[in-house]
Amino acid sequence: MNDSLVTIAAIIGMALATWLTRVGGLFLMKGVTVKGRLKAALDALPPAVLMAVIAPTVLATGTAETLAAAITAMAALLRLPMIAVVAIGVAAVVALRAVL
Template sequence: MTIDLNTMLAILAMAVATIATRQAGLLVGRLLRLSPQAEDILAAIPPSVLMAVVAPTAFATGWAETAGCAVVALAATRLPLLPAAAAGVLAVALLRAYGL
């Protein structure tokens, strides 16, 4: 296997850009004082994005996947995103295992 120099440079440039963007966000975030309303709005963004990604699955697949999407939606109201997604995956796996 050979490594193409252009590909490696592109990967490194993307990594640097990603790290710089995240670090800049952290630095700017420390300087800003947000109102409680703005903090509530920002807290609602991750579950909204998760639902935007998961919702098409609910309408394009079978009952097990639709129920799994509902589990994700309910779990996302109380849990962080990763456990909510894991709960949905577990629900789909169990429903498929039992033939639903």
């Protein structure tokens, strides 16, 4: 009983911590006029964060992942449908991991 209470407390604590980060974004920029360099910075935020999320996988995991990422990027720049890009990337990483 005590065990499961601690477990539930941990889950609630994790949920509250996550909700704080999710809802906090609504108020972070409240009342700030977005223009000029600040707008350029905010516009660059999505690609910069996306890139940062995958950077360790792409650059610091192994040769197979780095090469597969390059192949995926080429497929993406050819404007193929997203599902095709993902399929090409996954197939490339499986093949390269088997070979390298």
